[in-house]
Amino acid sequence: GTRPDIELAKQAASIVRNTVPNYAYVSDFVKGSRRSPLGNFVAFPAETLRTTFNVMNISTKEILSGDPILREMGYRGLIGLFTTQGAKGWAIMKSLILIY
Numbered sequence: 001g002t003r004p005d006i007e008l009a010k011q012a013a014s015i016v017r018n019t020v021p022n023y024a025y026v027s028d029f030v031k032g033s034r035r036s037p038l039g040n041f042v043a044f045p046a047e048t049l050r051t052t053f054n055v056m057n058i059s060t061k062e063i064l065s066g067d068p069i070l071r072e073m074g075y076r077g078l079i080g081l082f083t084t085q086g087a088k089g090w091a092i093m094k095s096l097i098l099i100y
Contacts, residue, residue: 018054021047055081 017025023034026046033042055077062074 015058019051019058021051023047025050052081052085 023043026043030043030046059074059077062070065071
């Protein structure tokens, strides 16, 4: 069978690959739109959506795993995600108020 340390390294690599923004993972449509003047304004939100969904998915699986350490990691992941999303929403609203 597979050694536990190799399996753990594979799992860690998967988590990093799926939760850190990387433009190589955006869809072909988004890759094509990056050539337009709005390129990064399309690619960044698309990648943010992908990683946000993946963080929620991984954190939920950790919470439901039954392992107390993974459960704590899952709750921390969701708290961090919701804090970040809340701060982002607040910053957008503040910038819109300042513009107008």
